[in-house]
Amino acid sequence: LPRSATKASRFMGYDFSRVNNAVWTSNEEFAYITGHVVCFMNIQTRQRRFLHGRDNGGIGAIAMSPDLIYFAAAERSINAQPNVYIYSFKTMRLYRILRRGTSRGYASVAFSPHNKNHLAALGCAPDYLLSVWDWRNERLLLKCKAYGQEIYSIRWGQFPGILTSVGVGHIRFWKMATTFTGLKLQGDLGKFGASELSDISGFVELPDGKVVTGSEYGKLLLWEGVFVKVELMRAKDNVTQADAGTSIAGCPHAGNIDVILMDRENGMVISGGDDGHLRWWPIEEIDTAEADYDNGILEFGIRMRKEIRIPPSGEHNVHPAHIQHVVVGHDEATWLIQDSRNGMIWIFDMPSGTCTSALSCHSQQVTGTVISSSYAGLVMSCGMDGTVRAFNVSQPWDNELYRDFRPLENTVGATCMDATPELVDPSKRTVCAGYTDGTIRAFTACSDGFLQLQALKPHNCMVKQLKYSPDEFGLMATLGEDNSVFFFQVQLLSEHAIPIGFVKIPVAVNYFSWDDMSGKVLLSLGDGSLLALSSPNLDTVNNSETYEIEVNYTAVMPDVPEIEESDEEEEEEEEGEAQ
Numbered sequence: 001l002p003r004s005a006t007k008a009s010r011f012m013g014y015d016f017s018r019v020n021n022a023v024w025t026s027n028e029e030f031a032y033i034t035g036h037v038v039c040f041m042n043i044q045t046r047q048r049r050f051l052h053g054r055d056n057g058g059i060g061a062i063a064m065s066p067d068l069i070y071f072a073a074a075e076r077s078i079n080a081q082p083n084v085y086i087y088s089f090k091t092m093r094l095y096r097i098l099r100r101g102t103s104r105g106y107a108s109v110a111f112s113p114h115n116k117n118h119l120a121a122l123g124c125a126p127d128y129l130l131s132v133w134d135w136r137n138e139r140l141l142l143k144c145k146a147y148g149q150e151i152y153s154i155r156w157g158q159f160p161g162i163l164t165s166v167g168v169g170h171i172r173f174w175k176m177a178t179t180f181t182g183l184k185l186q187g188d189l190g191k192f193g194a195s196e197l198s199d200i201s202g203f204v205e206l207p208d209g210k211v212v213t214g215s216e217y218g219k220l221l222l223w224e225g226v227f228v229k230v231e232l233m234r235a236k237d238n239v240t241q242a243d244a245g246t247s248i249a250g251c252p253h254a255g256n257i258d259v260i261l262m263d264r265e266n267g268m269v270i271s272g273g274d275d276g277h278l279r280w281w282p283i284e285e286i287d288t289a290e291a292d293y294d295n296g297i298l299e300f301g302i303r304m305r306k307e308i309r310i311p312p313s314g315e316h317n318v319h320p321a322h323i324q325h326v327v328v329g330h331d332e333a334t335w336l337i338q339d340s341r342n343g344m345i346w347i348f349d350m351p352s353g354t355c356t357s358a359l360s361c362h363s364q365q366v367t368g369t370v371i372s373s374s375y376a377g378l379v380m381s382c383g384m385d386g387t388v389r390a391f392n393v394s395q396p397w398d399n400e401l402y403r404d405f406r407p408l409e410n411t412v413g414a415t416c417m418d419a420t421p422e423l424v425d426p427s428k429r430t431v432c433a434g435y436t437d438g439t440i441r442a443f444t445a446c447s448d449g450f451l452q453l454q455a456l457k458p459h460n461c462m463v464k465q466l467k468y469s470p471d472e473f474g475l476m477a478t479l480g481e482d483n484s485v486f487f488f489q490v491q492l493l494s495e496h497a498i499p500i501g502f503v504k505i506p507v508a509v510n511y512f513s514w515d516d517m518s519g520k521v522l523l524s525l526g527d528g529s530l531l532a533l534s535s536p537n538l539d540t541v542n543n544s545e546t547y548e549i550e551v552n553y554t555a556v557m558p559d560v561p562e563i564e565e566s567d568e569e570e571e572e573e574e575e576g577e578a579q
Helices: 283-287 567-578
Strands: 029-034 037-042 048-052 059-064 070-075 084-088 093-098 106-111 118-123 129-134 139-145 151-156 162-167 170-179 182-189 203-205 211-213 220-224 227-235 248-250 257-263 268-273 277-282 299-302 306-309 323-328 334-339 344-349 354-360 366-371 378-383 388-392 400-404 414-419 430-435 440-446 449-456 463-468 475-480 484-490 497-504 509-514 521-525 530-533 553-556
Touching: 029 059, 037 059, 059 118, 070 106, 084 118, 106 151, 118 151, 129 182, 139 182, 162 203, 170 211, 203 257, 248 299, 257 323, 268 283, 268 323, 277 283, 277 323, 378 414, 378 440, 388 440, 400 449, 414 463, 430 463, 449 497, 463 509, 475 509
Parallel strands: 059 106, 227 299, 366 414
Antiparallel strands: 029 037, 037 048, 059 070, 070 084, 084 093, 106 118, 118 129, 129 139, 151 162, 162 170, 170 182, 203 211, 211 220, 220 227, 227 248, 257 268, 268 277, 277 306, 323 334, 334 344, 344 354, 366 378, 378 388, 388 400, 414 430, 430 440, 440 449, 463 475, 475 484, 484 497, 509 521, 521 530, 530 553
16 A cells, blocks of 8 residues: 555564564664564553655665664665665664665675674575675675575674674675775685584674584584584583583484574573573583594583573463574663564563563464454454464554464464354354364454364365355355365354365365355356356255265356557568568
């Protein structure tokens, strides 16, 4: 919708597909990207303010200058080269524009902590260009291809002119070097050697220049130069430092390690990942770790000094977090934790060890929404994270009321949703959702949560669409990924949906809808034709042995008008034939 004709009241989502989405802008406020806007949220008052993107592809990455004076929004575009916009943060006035750094969008942007004029920006597909700018003068200093696949982030090192980029299957170490022909950007690709190849998103540089990264398989990798020096493992409890190296209990984490931080005050490296734990490891033991190259053993045990589960066990009635990103506040006491499993941003208070929710929303694609006409502000939604959620949009902040989520061992995505007709539920607070495993579930929104009324599995594949008929017909239809349409009789809320039978369609079905006049199901097919299925006659249907039934249908192939050639095209064809 054009911004000149509409005004958005709020933006309720959070993009968990971005590995590093949260950025502190002050001790009480942080910024995050959602679609075409940057949201700024005050953690004390929960109030939000918004900054709209200027290009037409949404916001790609954001960053705050070390002195908290300037804010960078690196954008994306669908038809032109996007820009990096630098704002004076206090007034939010546009200060500088950096042009022609990449072709379609940015994945990461970072201000230099050493040179206040330098900024690094990392492009995403298709070019993956790394650019270094003198941003105050809007001058591009260096530009080169960073890698050939997806790159997650770029970060300045602890020494001037040093950068590190990480992404799918790689880590790359960069150096701004002065040569005979001028300033150059030199990049050395990290070599995994005998270690298993892994995507890398979290890393930290040690005081002596070594780098510790996470991995997909739960190990910490210690890099020296461009090589993996040692694979760091978790040592057994109650062993001495001398015995820890060979007394290995297992991997530091179960699953991905996406976060690596430095606790300089206590001399610790902090890791966090898919298992929901933050763990502390002594830098002294990491720095002195040595692999047994003679016997081909790269693994070396280090002792864990501290462990915290996010959120603490038994609290908040949610799964253990997938710790995807952690941002430490400027006071080093308040941490923001991006949890992509539960779709939450946690505020972790380091001194007390308490966790509170700052934001809660779908962590993956939102696939369906229903607005209740009986309860002001009640909105229900479902998403590919497997949750069905209820929101009160009449409140200015903290809109989520409650949610239904699937067990961790059986996580499935919710693909579609529809509201139950008024004839079945006069209160208009019941919805039915379809899932990726072929099940459908009906929920009623109560004052304290969702009540599941029914669960059925009409399909052996993903449910693509679910829709109720008009009230007078009392039916519901579901469309499976295998192009089967299943019919249900819907009369009473207590029984909800009674299976009637299904019809197999030999052509790919794109979409269906109910005809309000005749009660037929209208299908749009992949071959360009339309199909009208008559509703099943309950008196003649026999589903005692099989639910596969036959119904009357009408197929229509729309007449596509031929495009008439213009006079100019006819003249060009005649000239070509004459030649």
